[in-house]
Amino acid sequence: MRKLFESIRRSFSARLSLWVVLFAALVFLAALGYSTMVARRFVKREAVLRATQVLENSILRLTNILEDVQLSADYLEWLVYRHLEEPDLMEEYSYNTVQGTPALNGCSISFEPDFFPGQHYFSAYSGYRDDVLQSMQEGSDDYQYFYLDWYLLPKLLNQPCWTEPYADWESDDAKDLQTEMQVSYCKPLTVAGGRYIGCISLDISLKWLSETLSSVKPYPNSYSILVSRGGSFLVHPDPERLFYETIFTQGLLNPVSDQTVLGKAMQAQETGMQSLTIGGQRSYVFYTPVKTTGWSMAIVCPESDIFDSFDRLRRILISISLLSLLLLFATCFRVIGRSVKPLRELAVQAEDIASGHFDKALPTSTRPDELGTLSRSFAHMQTSLVSYMDELTRSTANRVRIEGELQIAREIQKGMVPRVFPPFPDRKGIDLFASIVPAKEVGGDLYDYFIQKDRLYFCIGDVSGKGIPASLFMAVVRTLFRVLGQQELPAAEMARQINETVSENNDQLMFVTMFIGVVDLKTGALDFCNCGHNPPAIFAEKGKARFLTCKPNAAIGAIPGFAFEGEAIGTIKGIPLFLYTDGLSEAESPAQEQFGEERLLATLNSQPFDGAEAVVDRMGQTVAAHVGKAERSDDMTMLCLKVS
Amino acid sequence: MGGKRFLTILLLFLSLAARAQELEKFVFSPMSLPQAQFVGYYVALDKGYYREEGLDVVIDHPFATQSVADKVLDGECQASLLTLSLAMRMVGEGQPLVNILQTSMNSATLIISRWGDDPLTLRGARVTGFRAGFGQLAQSFSIKENLDYEWVFTSAASAVNLFISGAVEASLARSYDEYYKILQTGLVDPEKGIYRFEDHEYNIQQEGVWVTREYFKTHRKQAEAFARASRRGWEWAAANPEQAMDVVMRYIKEYRIATNRTLQWLMLKEVLRLQVDHESGLREFRLRPDMVQAADDLLFTSGRLTRHVSYEDLIP
Numbered sequence: 001m002r003k004l005f006e007s008i009r010r011s012f013s014a015r016l017s018l019w020v021v022l023f024a025a026l027v028f029l030a031a032l033g034y035s036t037m038v039a040r041r042f043v044k045r046e047a048v049l050r051a052t053q054v055l056e057n058s059i060l061r062l063t064n065i066l067e068d069v070q071l072s073a074d075y076l077e078w079l080v081y082r083h084l085e086e087p088d089l090m091e092e093y094s095y096n097t098v099q100g101t102p103a104l105n106g107c108s109i110s111f112e113p114d115f116f117p118g119q120h121y122f123s124a125y126s127g128y129r130d131d132v133l134q135s136m137q138e139g140s141d142d143y144q145y146f147y148l149d150w151y152l153l154p155k156l157l158n159q160p161c162w163t164e165p166y167a168d169w170e171s172d173d174a175k176d177l178q179t180e181m182q183v184s185y186c187k188p189l190t191v192a193g194g195r196y197i198g199c200i201s202l203d204i205s206l207k208w209l210s211e212t213l214s215s216v217k218p219y220p221n222s223y224s225i226l227v228s229r230g231g232s233f234l235v236h237p238d239p240e241r242l243f244y245e246t247i248f249t250q251g252l253l254n255p256v257s258d259q260t261v262l263g264k265a266m267q268a269q270e271t272g273m274q275s276l277t278i279g280g281q282r283s284y285v286f287y288t289p290v291k292t293t294g295w296s297m298a299i300v301c302p303e304s305d306i307f308d309s310f311d312r313l314r315r316i317l318i319s320i321s322l323l324s325l326l327l328l329f330a331t332c333f334r335v336i337g338r339s340v341k342p343l344r345e346l347a348v349q350a351e352d353i354a355s356g357h358f359d360k361a362l363p364t365s366t367r368p369d370e371l372g373t374l375s376r377s378f379a380h381m382q383t384s385l386v387s388y389m390d391e392l393t394r395s396t397a398n399r400v401r402i403e404g405e406l407q408i409a410r411e412i413q414k415g416m417v418p419r420v421f422p423p424f425p426d427r428k429g430i431d432l433f434a435s436i437v438p439a440k441e442v443g444g445d446l447y448d449y450f451i452q453k454d455r456l457y458f459c460i461g462d463v464s465g466k467g468i469p470a471s472l473f474m475a476v477v478r479t480l481f482r483v484l485g486q487q488e489l490p491a492a493e494m495a496r497q498i499n500e501t502v503s504e505n506n507d508q509l510m511f512v513t514m515f516i517g518v519v520d521l522k523t524g525a526l527d528f529c530n531c532g533h534n535p536p537a538i539f540a541e542k543g544k545a546r547f548l549t550c551k552p553n554a555a556i557g558a559i560p561g562f563a564f565e566g567e568a569i570g571t572i573k574g575i576p577l578f579l580y581t582d583g584l585s586e587a588e589s590p591a592q593e594q595f596g597e598e599r600l601l602a603t604l605n606s607q608p609f610d611g612a613e614a615v616v617d618r619m620g621q622t623v624a625a626h627v628g629k630a631e632r633s634d635d636m637t638m639l640c641l642k643v644s
Numbered sequence: 645m646g647g648k649r650f651l652t653i654l655l656l657f658l659s660l661a662a663r664a665q666e667l668e669k670f671v672f673s674p675m676s677l678p679q680a681q682f683v684g685y686y687v688a689l690d691k692g693y694y695r696e697e698g699l700d701v702v703i704d705h706p707f708a709t710q711s712v713a714d715k716v717l718d719g720e721c722q723a724s725l726l727t728l729s730l731a732m733r734m735v736g737e738g739q740p741l742v743n744i745l746q747t748s749m750n751s752a753t754l755i756i757s758r759w760g761d762d763p764l765t766l767r768g769a770r771v772t773g774f775r776a777g778f779g780q781l782a783q784s785f786s787i788k789e790n791l792d793y794e795w796v797f798t799s800a801a802s803a804v805n806l807f808i809s810g811a812v813e814a815s816l817a818r819s820y821d822e823y824y825k826i827l828q829t830g831l832v833d834p835e836k837g838i839y840r841f842e843d844h845e846y847n848i849q850q851e852g853v854w855v856t857r858e859y860f861k862t863h864r865k866q867a868e869a870f871a872r873a874s875r876r877g878w879e880w881a882a883a884n885p886e887q888a889m890d891v892v893m894r895y896i897k898e899y900r901i902a903t904n905r906t907l908q909w910l911m912l913k914e915v916l917r918l919q920v921d922h923e924s925g926l927r928e929f930r931l932r933p934d935m936v937q938a939a940d941d942l943l944f945t946s947g948r949l950t951r952h953v954s955y956e957d958l959i960p
Contacts, residue, residue, distance in 0.1 A: 149802035156770070156796065156811035164805040167902040181902060230808035230829035243902040248830040252906055263830050 012340055017332035021325050028321045036314055040307070044284075047218070047306040048273060051286040054218045055299045062213060062226070062290060062297065065103045069185050069202050072101040073160070076200050077187055080109055087116050090124035091135040097202065098126045098133055105182055105205035106168070108138065110145055111189075111198035121145070127168075127203065154188035154199040161186055162293050165206055165232045165242065181206040181242045183234055206242045210235045213297075219305035227266050229294035262287070266296035275303075342371055346378060358386045406468070410438065413471050416478055417447055421613065424451060429521065431576075432458075433612035434639035437583070437620065443635035444470030444512070445581050446478050450485060454521045457485040460639050461514035461533065462581040464555075473510045476502060477556065481516070491516040491529035492566030495556060499531075503560035511557035515579055519643050524573030529566045531556045534585060537578040537604055545578065545604035547597070576609050576642040578619075583636035587623050590630045595623055612640035667700035668866055671721040673712040675851070676800070677705050678895035679903065680912035681820060682725070684747065686891045688877025697869035705899070716741070722859060723870060727850045728931070728939055729780040729948075735957050736949040740857035743958050745871040746931045747878065748850040749921040750842050752818040752914070753778050756826055757837030758807055763791075764839060769813040770794045772803040778850055781939065782816050784946035785846055804829070820914035824907050847922070848939045849932060860960055875929050882916050882927065931958060 008014045076097045083089050094107040106127025113120050121139025128134075139145050146152070150163050163184045182203045189198045213224050213235050226235035231246035247263035258276035262285055265272060269289040276285055278300060287298035304311075342365060352360045362382060365375035417436060424430050434447045444463025449456060459481050463470040480501055484494040494516055502512075513533040519526050532555035537545045554562045580600070587595040603622045609615065616638045623636065674682040685703055688694055694701040704721055706712050716724040717739055726734075731741050755763040755771065771786075773779045773795040786793040796812055804825045807815040817823045819840070827834055841847055853874065855867050881888035892908055895901075919927045933955040943949040 147798045147802065149798065149805035152796060152798055152802065152806055153809055153811055156806065157809065161809065164808050166801060166805060228808075230805070230831060232829075240904070243904060244825070244907065245904040246828045246830065249828045249904055249906050251830070252824060252828055252910060260830070267830055 012343075013333055013336040016336050017329050020332045021329045024328055025321075025325055028325065032314075032317060032321060035317075039310060039313075043307060043310045047284065047301060048286070050218045051222070051273075051284070051299050051301050054216055055224075055286050055288055055297065057216060058213050058224055058299070059288060059290060059297055065204070065209070065212070066185075066290075066293065068101055068103055069204065070160070072097050072104070073185055073187050073200060073202050076107070076109070076202075077189070080189060080200060087119070087122060087124075090122075091126065091137075094124050094126040095133065095135045098128075101202070103204055103208075104202055105180070105208060106203040108145075108150075108201045108203075109198070110139070110151055110201065112196065113146060115197055122198075150184045150186050150201045151199055154186040155196045158188055158190075158194070158196070160188070162228075162295075164228050164230050165234055165244075167243075168203065183209075183228070206234055207239060210237070210239070210242065218299065219301050221305045222299055222301040224297065224299050226290070226295055226297045227263070229267070231263050231267060234295065235297075262298070266298060269294070269296060339371070342367070342375060346375055350378065353382060353385070358382070358389060409468055409471050413443075413474065414438075416475055418449065423449060427451070427521075429644045430456065431612045431642040431644070432456075432640070433616050434460075435616055435620065435637070437632070437636040439466075439583070439632040439634050439636075443583075444474040445583065445635035445637040446474045446512075447579070447637055447639045448478055448481055449639075449641075450482065451521070452485055452488060455488065456519040456521055456641075456643070457481075457517075458519075458579075458639065458641060459514055459516045460536075460579040460581065460637060461512045461531075461556075462583070462635075462637070463512045464510055465508075469508060469510065473502070473512065473557075477512050477514070490566055491518050491527045492564045495529045495531050495553070495564040495566075496562075499554075499556045499562055499564065500560065502557040506557055506560075511555040513555045513581075517577075519572060519641075521643065524571030524643055526569040526572045527566055528568070529553065529564050531564060532558070534580060534582055536580070537601065538572075539576040539578075539604070539609055543608055545601055547601070548577075572643055574642070574644050576612070576615070576640060578604060578615060579639040579641075580619075581635065581637040583632070583634035584619070584623055584638060586634065587627050587632065587636060588630055589626050590628050592630075595626050599626070609642070612642060615640045667695060667698055670694070670699045670701045670723070670866060670870055671704050672701055672853070672870065673704045673706055673715045673721040673724040675706070675712055675725050677901055678892070678899045679821070679901065680889070680892045680908040681851075681915050683881045683888050683892050683912055683915070684874055684878030686877070686895055687881050687888055688873045690891050691877065691880065693873035693876045694870070697873045699866060699869055699873065701870065701873075716854065716856060722863070723853050723855045723867070725851055726854045727778045727780075728848060728852060728936070729778060729850075729943060731852070731854050731958065732936070732939055732943060732953045733780060733948060736943075736951050736953045741854045741958070742857050742860045742867075742960050743852045743854055743931050744860070744867050744960070745874055745929055746849060746852040747874075747929065748852065748915075748918050749928060749932070750849060750918045751778075751781075751840075751847045752820055752850055752918055753782055753841040753846070754817045754819055754823055755782065755814055755839040756807070756817050756823065756832060757814045758810060758812065758832070760833055760837040761813075762837065762839070763814055764789060766791065766793070766814055768792050768794060770796055770811070772796050772798050772806050772812050772815040774798075774800065774803070774816060778818070779816060780948050781841070781846065781848060781942060784942040784948050785841070787946040788942060820911045820918065824910045824914075828907065842918075845938070846942070848935045848942070850918075852931065864960070878919065878929070879927070881912070882919070885912055885916065888912065931955065 008018065076093060079093050090109045094109050097107045098104045106125060108123050108125040110123035116122050123137060123139040123145045125138040126133060126135040149166060153161050153163055163186060165181050165183045168180045168182050182205050184201045184203045186199050186201045188196055189200065191197050213226065214237055217223060223237040224235055225233060227247050228234050231248045233241045233245060233247065236242055247266065248260055251257050251260035259278055262274055262276055265274065266287050271288040273284060273286050276283060282303045284301045284303065284306060285298050287296055289296045349360055349362055362379045365372045421433050423432050432449060436445055443466055447460045449458035461477060463474045477498060480498045481494065484497055514531040515528065515533040515536060517526055517528040530550035531553045535547045535550045538548045539545050551565045551567055553564050585595055585597050585600055603619055604615065619638055672685060674685065689701055689703060706715065712724040713726060713730060713734060715721045723744065731743065735741055757763050757766060771793040773782060774797065783795060796806065798806060800822055803815050804822055806812050807826060808829050808831060815822065815826065817826060826832055853871060860867050889909055889912055892912065893905060896903060896908065921928050936955040936958060940949065940953050944952055
């Protein structure tokens with residue numbers, strides 16, 4: 001299954017086909033659902049109409065039966081009253097009544113005890129025994145009819161009435177009972193003054209009634225039920241149910257049954273339709289009252305019967321839909337597969353190209369559709385790609401070369417400043433240490449020092465700009481410093497001459513800030529000229545560092561002919577100097593906060609002077625900590641000097 | 645070989661015949677046609693408890709309005725099932741009867757109002773009743789409570805139909821029989837308009853097995869054997885109600901009785917419940933002197949007894 005999903009996921013045509021099928025399935029489903037709903041409603045409406053007609057017919061038939069019985073009773077009553085003095089005729093009358101009324105199972109004309117002199121019991125009964133109509137006197141000490149409901153009801157109600165169903169026995173032997181459930185129409189017999197003298201009772205067999213009324217049914221498995229006022233079944237397809245079972249009997253054990261709900265509606269003489277589960281089967285029940293009797297008739301139609309044809313049709317429709325979807329999937333899969341075949345080929349070749357075969361020939365497509373356009377665009381893209389790749393190769397080679405040259409320049413620049421410490425191992429009294437921490441690009445920082453006839457010449461500078469021009473400018477300045485130093489010129493003069501030299505042909509308008517110093521190693525006298533550079537720090541009073549106050553001069557190269565002024569300090573013996581470029585004071589932290597001059601002084605004063613190298617190292621570490629992971633944008637150059 | 649087989653069959657036949665002769669025929673009449681109310685006797689017969697006691701019992705159901713009291717007096721049966729009140733009336737009228745097994749320890753009598761009113765408020769109302777049996781106590785109750793019911797005597801089955809049709813305002817009923825038949829009409833609320841004798845001072849036990857004192861004197865052994873076996877039958881039914889129900893339904897089918905299993909099952913459960921004495925919580929199968937005294941008070945006061953009948957008058 002996982003493999004199947006994977007293959008579907010990887011196949012565009014399978015995925016697209018599935019989406020199409022899914023969409024089609026949704027459309028099918030919606031259409032099927034809607035049509036099913038409409039058709040079901042229609043079938044249901046038809047069923048209601050059909051069942052209602054059958055119910056009305058059944059009610060009509062029942063009413064006819066009941067009216068027949070009532071008419072027979074009326075006629076019999078007339079006969080009895082007319083021949084009240086002739087009791088011997090009563091059996092004949094009851095016999096003729098049963099014989100003349102097909103609905104009747106039996107008939108009795110019964111009188112109050114001792115109504116006829118010498119006859120305590122008088123009940124002329126005629127009824128069928130083994131399908132033979134027989135007449136008899138049925139009252140006896142063992143069968144005291146005047147205690148029975150069919151006799152007492154008309155007496156108590158003093159009007160004609162239908163009894164609830166009751167059992168009639170066809171034998172006097174309890175062991176040989178032939179029980180027949182029946183319902184009787186009873187009419188009281190009264191004489192002047194309303195005195196009750198007896199009743200006539202006409203019996204209908206429930207079995208016969210069930211057979212008669214159940215013969216017409218709207219569906220093969222539908223059936224009729226007739227329920228009495230007390231819920232007893234007068235008509236039911238299951239004869240066992242006619243035996244003292246009511247529509248509420250099941251409710252005695254399970255009070256919330258569907259049958260109980262139906263029973264209540266029927267008992268309330270309502271007309272309606274309910275969808276209920278009866279006998280474990282979902283059914284529609286149509287019911288209506290039988291006027292004047294308190295009975296209610298219903299037709300139970302199982303849903304499976306009503307919707308049988310509909311369900312069959314629905315099953316066929318579902319099968320056709322499923323088949324159509326399968327067919328649609330197969331067609332889509334094939335058509336889409338064929339359509340995207342060039343795309344697949346293109347993908348294979350694109351992969352080839354991607355793996356480095358840029359010259360792989362692409363298939364030429366003449367298709368006018370999007371796939372053709374894509375193929376042509378791809379071919380154009382391949383051409384562009386090849387050209388771009390060539391360009392890239394060339395530019396990369398150039399860049400590598402330039403990088404190499406820059407690296408060489410950086411190395412040359414490094415090599416131009418002295419890097420051997422201690423610088424004058426054979427001379428005591430000079431503690432000097434310097435360092436350049438280069439930025440990513442080649443910068444223009446410089447420092448230098450040398451001794452000429454007991455004089456120590458030193459300088460520090462920062463060329464404007466970056467890259468090769470700055471580097472070359474720095475080389476020129478440094479060379480000039482060396483050459484002029486050999487001539488033992490004062491610092492200001494050196495500055496002037498360097499300025500004049502570099503100002504010539506300075507089309508690029510480059511300049512360098514510089515601090516030039518000359519120390520008489522015998523006296524410690526310092527001659528210096530600050531050419532627009534950051535003033536150095538001097539550990540003057542009690543070894544505390546402060547910035548040296550300098551005269552403002554222009555940067556070298558900035559103003560041709562500028563008159564540089566030099567300055568002097570009597571002696572710097574035992575007084576260390578700390579020179580630096582702005583790459584130190586302007587070093588930025590990741591939060592773009594500059595290191596600043598305050599931190600610089602604080603670092604210098606953090607502990608007593610302990611040697612030029614130690615001071616430079618400590619300053620380097622402090623600045624590195626401040627800069628953290630931020631990228632340096634400028635060289636950072638430091639020079640520390642102590643003469644003693 | 646053939647002669648030997650014939651001899652064996654003959655001996656077997658003679659042995660069975662001799663055994664059948666040893667069993668004494670005993671006819672027992674319950675109060676009505678087969679129903680779960682008599683399950684203990686059916687079980688005793690089916691399980692062979694009567695045969696084990698040496699009795700060949702025949703259960704002779706009366707037909708419709710036949711009186712079982714007359715049957716036992718006329719000797720048509722050896723024992724019959726009677727209510728305590730009926731037996732007391734018969735004894736009071738000089739027809740000595742002896743209780744050999746009391747199956748009911750509580751009153752099953754109810755008065756159910758047709759329209760949900762309290763039966764104690766239905767003064768002068770038309771109420772279905774039964775001429776004999778527990779109807780006697782209900783009539784005495786009506787007099788004692790000054791209700792002056794107008795009794796409409798009828799059969800038990802007819803009583804329910806009269807009730808349904810509204811020809812009467814209330815009906816006398818037994819909690820195991822007519823009560824459920826009325827409930828299954830859907831016309832009454834089981835919580836309203838019902839007066840249960842069991843819940844009041846009229847809780848007087850009802851059905852028991854009675855024989856004539858004369859029979860008891862001459863056939864004490866058989867009477868006691870019948871009582872013992874019947875009691876076993878009842879105890880088995882109480883322990884196995886589902887199986888006992890199957891036995892009942894077999895009788896009902898055989899007699900083609902118009903009823904249904906639900907009604908019979910409810911009847912069985914209620915009859916078994918009524919056998920448990922409220923005070924002891926046990927099936928005691930005995931007459932309670934205090935209930936006999938209560939019945940005597942009620943029946944004598946209402947004129948249903950012409951003389952007092954004591955507990956001693958009813959026991960062997």
